[in-house]
Amino acid sequence: MARQATAAGAASKRSKAGATAASDPVKRDQILAAATRVFLASGYGGTSMDAIAEAAGVSKQTVYSHFGGKDALFGAIVRKKCGQLLEPLRMPPQTPRSPGGDPQTVLSGVAQRFLELILAAENMAHYRAVVAESRRFPELAEAFYRSGPEIVVDNLARYLKTMDREGVLAVAEPKPAARLFFAMLRGDLYIRRLLGLGPAPAQADMRRAVRQVVRVFLAAHAAGKSQRG
Amino acid sequence: MARQATAAGAASKRSKAGATAASDPVKRDQILAAATRVFLASGYGGTSMDAIAEAAGVSKQTVYSHFGGKDALFGAIVRKKCGQLLEPLRMPPQTPRSPGGDPQTVLSGVAQRFLELILAAENMAHYRAVVAESRRFPELAEAFYRSGPEIVVDNLARYLKTMDREGVLAVAEPKPAARLFFAMLRGDLYIRRLLGLGPAPAQADMRRAVRQVVRVFLAAHAAGKSQRG
DNA sequence: GTCTATAAAAGGATAGAC
């Protein structure tokens, strides 16, 4: 567990405040990267600390020095990936105003980027691991939900609210509508990949899915209607 | 117990040809039931054969006699649950013709039953296990897909095709439309339960979700439109 | 701070009595 306590009369190690056990950031990143690869490839139960140490090119003891144990290491890699989840979506300058373009264009862009994101192999593996261990690590499941699904819904809901106010779309309940929009994108392509069935979908498949979703969504929320969802 | 055997000259057990290893169906069901509980509660990696034997009230050797090993046992319980997946949906007499009622009623019924099905705790755990081990057991993932998602889509697509032909709905591509319908139902309620967040959804939540999905779906496929999805 | 070597425990699978 690495504790400095016990005989600490007063500041035994004055240099570099924290870092009681290990501090080399290079080794730490090596371990983190290797652990990510192995954990996401084989799952929590299927991964041994030996495998991680070997993949990282360090000794097992070094892994234990940097992270307390298997649970903590798994938590660290899952949390890190949670933090990076939506990075690809922040590429476009994300200006809060001037969304640029008609709703169909905007929604298609959002859908396309979201679909690519959730279909990426690394993110699929991450989701698989979080779901699989959601009982053992409930706090990781919650961190994931808040880092991904919740944020994209909030962002889209804000946009939909604006469109409704401007009379461009009819969206009485922005958040449920946004949730439905993303649910539609987690369709057959997604489930099949999650189960590891068939090859990765072609760009054409993804574009077809995006078109279908946007079409249905817009049909339900055309301006002038008084829909609630 | 207590058998004199050993000295049996000829045809010690002429009765019951097969059954080289084990045959007691009661014990077998005990093991299967216990294994289902433990595997679905703790996952493949988190479950030990000792735990299964104890939960079943038999010795570990008996477990090995009935099923070859851990992998085979896991496969057996997953396959069995795959076969039972859609049983609740077959309750209504499932007459191939005369679906009875307007599309909104029919679709609402389908949606309600499907939502209850996928939100049931046992089915959630089953899905979690299949997804988690889809790398180690690809054939189980495929069996699941064919036992559940594929069948419900085919059934709904057939109905939609009929409605399209009768001019009640406008569904140019029944299967993609059916896939989208069920994707919409795997929405926020579903994801949150899959991640173990919050309590089980109330009936009111489910009905609200069903209403939203059916409303959006019907808006997109109202008769007279020439939608493709 | 990192490595080598080892302790301590758990888990999958099997042998042999009855």
Place this chain on the structure above:
DNA sequence: GTCTATCCTTTTATAGAC
């Protein structure tokens, strides 16, 4: 056919040299 007892590998975690 089922149980008890055991084998042996794997795995988590730690101790001690440098």
